[in-house]
Amino acid sequence: MVKVIPFKAVRPTRALVGLVASRPYQSYTVDERDSRMDYNPFTFLHIVNPGYKYDQVITGEERYKLVRNRYLEFKEEGIFITDDKPSFYVYKIVNRHNQVFNGIIAATSAEDYERDIIRKHEDTIELREETFKTYLKTVGFNAEPVLLTYPDNAIIADIIKKTQKKHAEFEFSMTYRDTHYLWKVNDDAIIKIIQDEFENMKTVYIADGHHRSASSYLLYKEEKEKNPSHNGNESYSFFMSYLIPESDLVIHSFNRLIKDLNNLTKEEFLIKLDANFRIQNRGTIPYSPSKQHHFTMYLDGEFYSLYLRKTNYEFQTSLDELDAQILYKTILNPILGISDLRNDNRIDYAHTHGTDEVVNMKASIDSGEYKVGFGMCDASISQMKQIADDGLKMPPKSTYILPKLRSGITIYEF
Structure with a gap:
């Protein structure tokens, strides 16, 4: 049984989302980052690179605290808004190669990760896990979803298709020539159908984001041990994921x-x-x-x-x-x-x-x-799943998986 829950996303306003959204911090060269921050005061890069404001490199927990401060500033300035009702988010990406990806952004269960219901195919580095766990604990949010894939499901596909006939909350393009769309799903009946369909699945698989999910799990374990009243419904018991059907996943080498x-x-x-x-x-x-x-x-x-x-x-x-x-x-x-x-x-x-x-x-x-x-x-989805099912791990850089997600479009707070 796969557990997914809706959440109140923190997200940019419609007018600013295209300026806020960014690729992962490490994917930019220093010159690219500086150029974007020089000319775009709204880019999410200002949050994750807070030392730029002071023209110096800041690392470790001092940096994490400043990330938290920059994030709160974006909320105070109205760049970010918070949805008033827990929702799932139908999300569509059309990339520059005209490949189309459709899925649902949701909060997924750290307990499912622990029980191997959310399955892994790649090894992680312990130091990176611990470092990112400390980062998450300090900043208090996920800004980039883990990419999960699930077996194609006709009922979920129909919900996505019908939702996409409505006016999108977001529709914007990036300089990489990909176009992003987002729709809110906050109807209780539809939410229940989506949750029931995922509960009928035995497993889902991490396609991209092994370190992010591992770090979220470590944070869950730590907070659970400190909380004598833990019941599994706490916000730290979940992490943000983008779930797409297996037929949408693209794997390169x-x-x-x-x-x-x-x-x-x-x-x-x-x-x-x-x-x-x-x-x-x-x-x-x-x-x-x-x-x-x-x-x-x-x-x-x-x-x-x-x-x-x-x-x-x-x-x-x-x-x-x-x-x-x-x-x-x-x-x-x-x-x-x-x-x-x-x-x-x-x-x-x-x-x-x-x-x-x-x-x-x-x-x-x-x-x-x-x-x-x-x-x-290229490896196949069936190979990736079988290796995960067998409890084995691929060598590093065995797969280059699409879609590649952006930071700052939906944010999950815990």
């Missing part, structure tokens, strides 16, 4: 860019690869793999196709079927000596959208910054 060949010559490296792959030199024409267990490699000005020799590789678990895991077990770790995919500074990642990203991989290597690059096919 990440290229792997490696800075050296681990003291091997090009010839020695290719010979070691031959143990697990059939190798074909494709020359200078960009090559992208067309099926699972096929890879592209760019090395020394040439593309190669690598076909896994399945007689030499054991498929013991669902994780072993994942191309990112195959690449790690056959090349990155045993040949290139990269054991810690999260922290080894010899490896970088670049998300993919097809041939253009293969060309970008080539440019990165030709620049001399990297020595070799690898590309693979």
Whole structure:
């Protein structure tokens, strides 16, 4: 049983929402952030980067307290308003590739996370979890929903479709050329139908936001232990999520860019690869793999196709079927000596959208910054779910998932 509840969102006014909404803080370069804050007094970046006001870098709990102050200022100035009735929020994104994403913003249960009803497919870093938990405890809100996916449901789809025939609360476009729409759902009967449909589901899956959900869970545990009257309905027992059907989820992959060949010559490296792959030199024409267990490699000005020799590789678990895991077990770790995919500074990642990203991989290597690059096919939703169901975790940067959400459009306070 999946528990979702409506909540009173804090959100920008209709006139200012397009100016307030921002990409996640870390996705901007320093110059991009400064430019936006120079010319846009309403951007959510002013809240999450409060040191900008004082022209200095502020970190740790001092920064978190200032984030809280900036947030309260936005409320006091009327940039943010608070809905007067708990609601679900139907949310639609049409991105620059004309991909359409439809779903519901709701508060989801930390207890469901604990009980593995909300399932994970990616490892998290403990330090980041604890750091973000402290941040949440100080600021008192979620500003960017966790992306969850659920099995396609005809009743929920019909509610979304009918809701979208009404006038939207928000309709705005971003500089990334994506357009966002939001509708309130505060009719008690419709809310009950939505909740009943989710209660009939056994599980939902985290698509994006593993650290945010893990940190919200840690905060829930801490607050629960301190509260002798805890009953599970407290605001800290929930975190904000955007739930979309599986058919709307888009998964891309990440290229792997490696800075050296681990003291091997090009010839020695290719010979070691031959143990697990059939190798074909494709020359200078960009090559992208067309099926699972096929890879592209760019090395020394040439593309190669690598076909896994399945007689030499054991498929013991669902994780072993994942191309990112195959690449790690056959090349990155045993040949290139990269054991810690999260922290080894010899490896970088670049998300993919097809041939253009293969060309970008080539440019990165030709620049001399990297020595070799690898590309693979996109993982599937069924792979992601099976790995989560089996209690296994994908290597980092196994999936680049769309949609990418914005901060500051709906805010959940706790």
